[in-house]
Amino acid sequence: MSIEIKHVTKRYAGYTALDNISLNVDTGDLVALLGPSGCGKTTLLRIIAGLDTPDSGSIFLEERDTTGIPAREKNVGFVFQHYALFRHLNVFDNVAFGLRVRPSQTRPSKNEIRDRVVYLLKLVQMEWAVKRYPSQLSGGQRQRVALARALAVNPKVLLLDEPFSALDAKVRQELRRWLRKLHDDIHVTSIFVTHDQEEALELADRIVVINKGRIEQQGSPQEVYDHPANAFVYNFLGNVNVFHGRLRDGKVLVGDHLIEAGKRIGHHEAEHGQAFIRPHEIGISRIRSGKNDIVGFIRDIRLMGGQIGLELETAGFDKPIEAEIPRETWRNLELSRGDEVFITLDRATVFTGDYVI
Amino acid sequence: MFRASPLPDKQTRTMLPFKRNRRQILPGFGLSMGYTVFYLSAIVIVPLATLVAGSFRIAPDLFVNTVTSPRVLASYRLSLSTALIAAMFNAFFGFLTAWTLVRYRFPGRKVLDALVDLPFALPTAVAGICFATLYSPVGWVGQFLGRFDIQLINAPSGIVIALIFIGFPFVVRTVQPVLAELEPEIEEAAHSLGASRWQAFRRILLPHIFPALLTGVTLSFARAIGEYGSVIFIAGNLPFRTEIAPLMIMSKLDQFDYDGAAAVALVLLLISFSMLLVLNSVQRWQEKAYR
Amino acid sequence: MQTGPNPDKTALRHRTGTSHQDPLAVRVILIFLTLLFFGGFVFLPLALVFAEGFRKGAAVYIESIREPYAIAALELTLTTAAIVVPLNAVFGVAAAWAVSKFTFRGKTFLVSLLDLPFAVSPVIAGLIFVLLLGSRTTLGSWLGEHGIKLIFSTPGIVIATLFVTFPFVARELIPLMESQGREEEEAAVTLGAKGWQVFSIVTLPNIRWGLLYGMILCMARSIGEFGAVSVVSGHIRGMTNTIPLHVEILYSEYNYAASFAVASILVFLALATIVVRSIMENALHNQQQTQF
Numbered sequence: 001m002s003i004e005i006k007h008v009t010k011r012y013a014g015y016t017a018l019d020n021i022s023l024n025v026d027t028g029d030l031v032a033l034l035g036p037s038g039c040g041k042t043t044l045l046r047i048i049a050g051l052d053t054p055d056s057g058s059i060f061l062e063e064r065d066t067t068g069i070p071a072r073e074k075n076v077g078f079v080f081q082h083y084a085l086f087r088h089l090n091v092f093d094n095v096a097f098g099l100r101v102r103p104s105q106t107r108p109s110k111n112e113i114r115d116r117v118v119y120l121l122k123l124v125q126m127e128w129a130v131k132r133y134p135s136q137l138s139g140g141q142r143q144r145v146a147l148a149r150a151l152a153v154n155p156k157v158l159l160l161d162e163p164f165s166a167l168d169a170k171v172r173q174e175l176r177r178w179l180r181k182l183h184d185d186i187h188v189t190s191i192f193v194t195h196d197q198e199e200a201l202e203l204a205d206r207i208v209v210i211n212k213g214r215i216e217q218q219g220s221p222q223e224v225y226d227h228p229a230n231a232f233v234y235n236f237l238g239n240v241n242v243f244h245g246r247l248r249d250g251k252v253l254v255g256d257h258l259i260e261a262g263k264r265i266g267h268h269e270a271e272h273g274q275a276f277i278r279p280h281e282i283g284i285s286r287i288r289s290g291k292n293d294i295v296g297f298i299r300d301i302r303l304m305g306g307q308i309g310l311e312l313e314t315a316g317f318d319k320p321i322e323a324e325i326p327r328e329t330w331r332n333l334e335l336s337r338g339d340e341v342f343i344t345l346d347r348a349t350v351f352t353g354d355y356v357i
Numbered sequence: 358m359f360r361a362s363p364l365p366d367k368q369t370r371t372m373l374p375f376k377r378n379r380r381q382i383l384p385g386f387g388l389s390m391g392y393t394v395f396y397l398s399a400i401v402i403v404p405l406a407t408l409v410a411g412s413f414r415i416a417p418d419l420f421v422n423t424v425t426s427p428r429v430l431a432s433y434r435l436s437l438s439t440a441l442i443a444a445m446f447n448a449f450f451g452f453l454t455a456w457t458l459v460r461y462r463f464p465g466r467k468v469l470d471a472l473v474d475l476p477f478a479l480p481t482a483v484a485g486i487c488f489a490t491l492y493s494p495v496g497w498v499g500q501f502l503g504r505f506d507i508q509l510i511n512a513p514s515g516i517v518i519a520l521i522f523i524g525f526p527f528v529v530r531t532v533q534p535v536l537a538e539l540e541p542e543i544e545e546a547a548h549s550l551g552a553s554r555w556q557a558f559r560r561i562l563l564p565h566i567f568p569a570l571l572t573g574v575t576l577s578f579a580r581a582i583g584e585y586g587s588v589i590f591i592a593g594n595l596p597f598r599t600e601i602a603p604l605m606i607m608s609k610l611d612q613f614d615y616d617g618a619a620a621v622a623l624v625l626l627l628i629s630f631s632m633l634l635v636l637n638s639v640q641r642w643q644e645k646a647y648r
Numbered sequence: 649m650q651t652g653p654n655p656d657k658t659a660l661r662h663r664t665g666t667s668h669q670d671p672l673a674v675r676v677i678l679i680f681l682t683l684l685f686f687g688g689f690v691f692l693p694l695a696l697v698f699a700e701g702f703r704k705g706a707a708v709y710i711e712s713i714r715e716p717y718a719i720a721a722l723e724l725t726l727t728t729a730a731i732v733v734p735l736n737a738v739f740g741v742a743a744a745w746a747v748s749k750f751t752f753r754g755k756t757f758l759v760s761l762l763d764l765p766f767a768v769s770p771v772i773a774g775l776i777f778v779l780l781l782g783s784r785t786t787l788g789s790w791l792g793e794h795g796i797k798l799i800f801s802t803p804g805i806v807i808a809t810l811f812v813t814f815p816f817v818a819r820e821l822i823p824l825m826e827s828q829g830r831e832e833e834e835a836a837v838t839l840g841a842k843g844w845q846v847f848s849i850v851t852l853p854n855i856r857w858g859l860l861y862g863m864i865l866c867m868a869r870s871i872g873e874f875g876a877v878s879v880v881s882g883h884i885r886g887m888t889n890t891i892p893l894h895v896e897i898l899y900s901e902y903n904y905a906a907s908f909a910v911a912s913i914l915v916f917l918a919l920a921t922i923v924v925r926s927i928m929e930n931a932l933h934n935q936q937q938t939q940f
Contacts, residue, residue, distance in 0.1 A: 384843035
């Protein structure tokens, strides 16, 4: 089931939630709508589901225009951020709900309903909980039941609104991997909304980055992460050091330092240029390795799991530089607080334009 | 009107009644608890106990004769049946009012919302004379009804009218907050699963609201059983026909039949308290449902 | 990154208002039914009070209100309220403090005892004090011998009203104070505050709206109480008549205009209670919002 979104615009009093959005989702894909809170991603998801109507534009499911069709006729599975389980029904009745409310001509028989519910509960590994009520389950368990409930009606499309955001970190990660596996098994076209870049990168086939009601970039996780289309995407997809300066000959001049661009997007010369570099792209050494190296002092050392985080103070920049190096490099270099190091920034990406973080 | 009471934590179960947990550091437990128990006893417990103890002093056969006399039995029957019918009406109108106030926006909504409390604030005697006058054969409504040969004054149906007025805020005020706090996602989930509006209402909304509705209806019923001021004016107080149980107590007192009054009162009190017990179990259930 | 209010939340409020509304026909019918109900049960009685009160002209209306018996009834009613409200307020605060700031065994039981008077018919509320303090009983006759007359006089009215309005303040404060927890008071104690200081500096400002609200409900009921007061008053005109009893007497004497004129005072008080109540509710609501 493919989804086609054509020029969708939605305004609420005072602000534009979606600004002429167009997007295609291929059959069987797992797509992430990624963006900061308030960027319009949830609104888009609700419009696809038929829970909201767009001011203009249309939604096509399998080449059929479904724009004005209400949610109950769309056959779209929707998983809510806070589960929205029916608390007066037990797990079995929750999952069976969508089948039982069908008109009698299309309603499956009692046995068929039971088999389907049991199958789905097995699929989400909740078959042990048929008689439990939602209040007796943990957050992760509730979300799995909510997923089974949405899948019960054989939806053409599965839509998930920040499905893991209400869970704690460990459960979130577990459930994420589990959902990826489930999707690989059942292959229903799915869109999920998230503000967590890690979640989008790990889970999705494709990522759609949305900001202020517009699509900033879309592509595979690899593409989006490695080749951000603009400063916003670069910044949103992970920790980053930003240097503001003048762009001269494709290089950013910050104070006395010239930052070489590993990659440049936009103009060659500009009044304002920004160099972005991720902490792990920064080179650290005891000896000068290139002519553009910057001298800095280690202000702080942080253990971050497998990596070591360094906070570096330099004479030329007003903000400290954050760098990440493998534990091994750190051990070999025998770095400690106060040490002088040479910093290499030539893998930076340079953007022109007025984007301000 | 009865609030769900907090259950004590497990650790406190083993402690002596009304003894504070030693680990608490706030001052004033002894003083506030002492005063509470003293005042509660003086104003409520001891007077109520007097009634109960007093009725034990009445000769058993006199007691039984009093409360089973046809006139008294008729009054119990009347009080209970009119209260029940009024409660049913209130289930409908109270739910309707709460629904309209919570889910719709229309001019005057805030005024209606505030006026729901009028039966709480308006003295019952005033309500009583109002309804008696409205429905009297020459009253605004009574005149109109008279043309169809319907007479509500001096009839059980008039009592029901007064009891609807007294009871409906209970239903509105218990249902309203539950309806308002219902997440829109619950309904949306039902819709996204293919449920029609009516199915979502019948299968999802109503079960969510039901415990609160039941609480409200029970409260309005309990209140209606004991109601006096708003009823006596419209009821006409005809023996065997429109004499409510509280009025029986009153008329026994007027004849200085203190024992008889106490006997009638004790039975009425037991009925009210059993309503309270029912209500408590309803609320237990509600707490469980809403956890 | 995001500043200002969260537009997602704003959007949610919009959504619940618009996109999933019931069909227009359903809305119109339900609103119409509600208005019809209110028309018959609320607006009609209110209109009637004034129509009947003024039936014989403004002069009769004013005369009925200024008549000595009416003034005496008003005085007694206000005196009763002035005694009852503070007593029940002090009790309500004490009970709420004990229940909400401490854990102890039997709390549930205690709280349900506090609600007991609501389950008692007003007539029975009056009756129990007649039985307890009337001249027939040991206590009553002892009091009578010493020249103290409680029943069929002002003290009886006060006591019966105390019983009937007993739970109002407490039940208003207990949920409020329970939701506020005890952290603030405990912080005050660790900073060296004494008991009274903790209460007046920390607790009282937090509960002032709830307390006032409870007192207003208590006052409204004590002014309007009819059944219980009717039993203990003895109906001595000019001596033990409250306003509601006065209304009843005028009505039963077929003096309808005067009866409704006096009743209109009570209607004004009831409406004022409702107005103050909505203002308070807003204040309470705002206070709770700023706390979070």
